[in-house]
Amino acid sequence: MSSRNIIVFVIVTLLAGSLLSVFLQTAYVGHEKEQRAKNDITENPFYDEFRKTGARYGLDMGFTKNAGCMTGTQLDLEKMPLLAKGPKSCDILLVGDSSMAWGLIPEVVEQMTGLVMGTFTSEALILNITTASMIRNLASYYLKDDGLLILSFGGWTQEQDANSMVLVYSSWIYSAAGLNEEGFKKFIEEWRSSRLGSRRAMLQQIAFSEYRKYIAEVKQTLGKNYYLSLLQLPLYSEYIEPVVNPGWYKHKKAMKEMIRCFLRWNNRSIVMYMPGHDRKYMSKDSESRPDPKFRNKDIEAVSKILNAIPCRKAYQIHINFDDAKYAKLRSIYNTYYRESCGLIDLGMEHPKDESYEVDEKEHTVNTGGFYQSVLIGKALKRDFASLGRKTPPSR
Numbered sequence: 204m205s206s207r208n209i210i211v212f213v214i215v216t217l218l219a220g221s222l223l224s225v226f227l228q229t230a231y232v233g234h235e236k237e238q239r240a241k242n243d244i245t246e247n248p249f250y251d252e253f254r255k256t257g258a259r260y261g262l263d264m265g266f267t268k269n270a271g272c273m274t275g276t277q278l279d280l281e282k283m284p285l286l287a288k289g290p291k292s293c294d295i296l297l298v299g300d301s302s303m304a305w306g307l308i309p310e311v312v313e314q315m316t317g318l319v320m321g322t323f324t325s326e327a328l329i330l331n332i333t334t335a336s337m338i339r340n341l342a343s344y345y346l347k348d349d350g351l352l353i354l355s356f357g358g359w360t361q362e363q364d365a366n367s368m369v370l371v372y373s374s375w376i377y378s379a380a381g382l383n384e385e386g387f388k389k390f391i392e393e394w395r396s397s398r399l400g401s402r403r404a405m406l407q408q409i410a411f412s413e414y415r416k417y418i419a420e421v422k423q424t425l426g427k428n429y430y431l432s433l434l435q436l437p438l439y440s441e442y443i444e445p446v447v448n449p450g451w452y453k454h455k456k457a458m459k460e461m462i463r464c465f466l467r468w469n470n471r472s473i474v475m476y477m478p479g480h481d482r483k484y485m486s487k488d489s490e491s492r493p494d495p496k497f498r499n500k501d502i503e504a505v506s507k508i509l510n511a512i513p514c515r516k517a518y519q520i521h522i523n524f525d526d527a528k529y530a531k532l533r534s535i536y537n538t539y540y541r542e543s544c545g546l547i548d549l550g551m552e553h554p555k556d557e558s559y560e561v562d563e564k565e566h567t568v569n570t571g572g573f574y575q576s577v578l579i580g581k582a583l584k585r586d587f588a589s590l591g592r593k594t595p596p597s598r
């Protein structure tokens with residue numbers, strides 16, 4: 204290679220490196236600004252509506268005034284309020300998927316009914332045989348003798364393979380599901396003691412927090428004073444996925460643009476915050492009829508475990524925008540749960556002249572979860588004493 208070619212090669216390489224550096228730095232700065240913007244909310248943007256509407260029902264919504272703006276929705280198990288409770292501590296135990304994890308404010312239900320409510324909810328919590336076995340043990344441990352178990356899942360999470368994998372909290376759920384009643388009691392009390400109550404565990408948590416704080420300070424010093432910081436870019440999700448999986452990337456990007464963050468004022472509730480929600484999807488009342496011919500072998504297998512749980516039970520149908528979705532959930536109830544469970548049908552409870560914000564995936568957004576919680580509170584205040592018993596339905 205001639206000297207001239209070498210010089211040209213070096214110049215081109217330097218230019219390319221400079222351009223890449225500028226691109227990466229610009230992307231990094233943009234990413235950092237986006238992350239900071241998602242953490243700048245200190246007051247719940249829906250607080251005034253919660254407060255004014257709640258006053259009509261005698262609700263004190265002051266606990267929702269300040270809210271953090273989170274990018275993730277999953278709680279660590281150690282932070283799940285239910286698992287810190289003692290045995291026979293709940294009048295109501297509600298288990299559900301993201302339709303409840305993002306669509307329920309338990310304090311609203313508790314204030315309206317005077318009952319203690321425990322919840323085990325999560326996005327991607329599939330109602331399969333393993334989850335059903337875990338629910339059996341949760342009910343046996345946490346529910347009072349006359350308590351009510353509420354099952355509240357969307358159609359998608361109920362229609363998966365009965366033996367499908369557990370997608371969230373999998374290690375804990377598999378452990379909890381594989382035990383009998385006495386085994387679970389020992390398991391949960393040992394787990395709670397080791398994770399939540401022991402002096403050693405608290406010292407370990409404090410030590411880990413201090414360690415993370417120290418590492419953060421070191422990283423900041425190295426980056427600020429010695430220019431040794433590394434760019435932290437979402438390389439796959441922003442630069443590779445658009446090429447290898449463009450359809451999914453486009454869908455996620457559209458959702459990301461609509462969802463600013465998830466609002467959380469405590470560890471019992473989380474709200475999908477979509478300030479630009481176009482109200483294309485709004486909940487409605489519905490009297491759509493169940494399909495008497497509906498059959499699903501996977502739901503049948505799971506329902507046998509749940510129907511056999513020796514406590515009062517209710518199957519809940521969450522608010523929705525689609526008559527067909529209401530009909531699907533009513534078909535599941537009518538075919539597999541009617542004989543052993545009462546029914547909380549929020550499509551029937553839904554006022555005919557009102558509508559609440561939801562998305563196309565059966566989740567409430569913005570204030571939708573608050574209004575759904577009010578509907579649940581109304582239904583339980585009226586029917587708690589009779590739900591789940593072998594009596595004709597009140598409606």
